[in-house]
Amino acid sequence: MTTTEHSYQTAPQLSDTLKRYSSIATFIGLVFLALLVAGLFLEGGGLTGPGMEHFLRAYLVGFWLWFGAGAGCLLILMTQYLTGGAWGVMIRRPAEAGAKTLYVMVLLFLPLLLFREQLYWWTTPAGLADKVIHAKHYYLNVPFLWVRWIIYAAFLCFFTWRLTTWSKLEDETKSMKYSALLEKLSAPGVLIFFILMTFCAVDYLMTLEPYWYSTVYGFMIVIGWVLTAIAVLIATLTMLEKYAPLDHALTRRHYHDLGKLMFAMVMMWAYLNFSQLLITWSGNLPTEIVWYIKRWNGGWQVVALILLFGHFVLPFLLLLSQTTKRNSKLVGVVAMYIVAVHAIDVYSLVEPNFTKVTDPHFYFSWMDLAAPVGFGGLWLAMFFRNLPGMPLLPLGAPDLKKALNHGRDH
């Protein structure tokens, strides 16, 4: 294959398409977020009433799904610098565009923090005075909650900023110095990411059920993020593959590799969820089983079964065959499906916590649907706006040539 560097430039049609996608996403995002806010007032009760509580629960579902997509992009970005490989080179720019959404996403934690008492019982005066909560007060206190938010936001923004600016410099200077820096920063980055984001998952999801705990929880949540992110990235590539430079850069092998990664994350998600269930089932302790009792009674078992079959069995069977993974149309459809079904997973992480363990009742509000779509529109609008900022292929990456030849006969 002999291609001049000129042909790696982004085609003008691609920039137009990205602009159009961004406008469509903005429109959908605004409409559905407006619906979400309207829901707050429709249910009434002002800022302390049931409308606000239902709004915040739906907000958490939608926000968490797409915050996870952004954070997952950052983790994938760091991982591909550490492992190398053609798959990483091909999705580096989309992953950077996804990670850059974190600059805005970290600010969207604010409504959760400001109206915390409607959502997190432990932050109310009654909750803080509770014996069990008080025993954990070194961690479960409001000032430290704010401090942790600042740490998470600072970490995510700093690493995104450093990784994307160095990558831009690598492109412009073609200097190996930046390639080395990117790898050096990514190694501790992955480690810190898992530690900090475990706490983040504890703060915003696990404390919805403040007596309950699970040690695999943070890892489980982060893997869900990586799954969402890789699915979004694959779907993006399949949507843009007919434009230069992707039209002559992408091969079936690239889709095969990315599909395998998505397949691995589907299995990892199931593995971690099952690990938590198995340990809880074996122990059968009152504090631990609460989480599952709420999710296996009062109609919630339907959601659990949808997740078992829809989030694991179906994608597993679809992605098992290499025909699916190598076919960009098919793998793109499976990827979009996975994002949708992961929204149900986030919904089932959040909503059942608010039912009574002694009398669980299924709860679904149309706001739980409006929020993931609305935040999705907002997130994708930023994502598609970030994408054309740089050439769609990392021209300064030392392994670009190798990645482009991946899956081609010489």
Add this chain to the structure above:
Amino acid sequence: MSVHTDDDQITLYGLIAEFETPGELVAAARRTREAGFKKYDAYSPYPIHELDAAMDLHDNRVSLFTLIGGLLGCAGGFGLATWVSAVAWPLNVGGRPIISVPMFIPVTFECTILLGGLTAAISMLIMNGLPQPYHPVFNVERFVNASRSKFFLCIESDDPKFDRTMTQGFLESLGAEEVAEVAA
């Protein structure tokens, strides 16, 4: 040193061509297929995934056998756990159901992997015709390099399109470093 003989007494297994790089081998394999040869094989020190496409290899039966083996293991593992703790010796463990599904999953999973893996390995060996104590290509002295640094393509003499001189010319035209006869 290669076998250069026009002695009609020896039976010919085929003609073997030696290449310097994996790229040349892949290209040669593709052109051999395009030329209409059916009975030929490529030899390399390490797996070259592009060869599958170049040689148009489509035999997926090992995957199918593995799937069947895996499913049997899955059913067998779950069946074993169920039979042991619900039929042969019903056991109440802390009030859990007799068929305690989550606890059976690890066994089911392990049996799936075990039987799937064994089926994959055994069916791969059988379908490759292994173990094979004798193979004619080893009669060519330089073939020892096939496990070190060189890449080989052998067109077998029972291919309908095989012709001693024409095929030698064809292999040379592929850019082979050396073409040798392989005694059967």
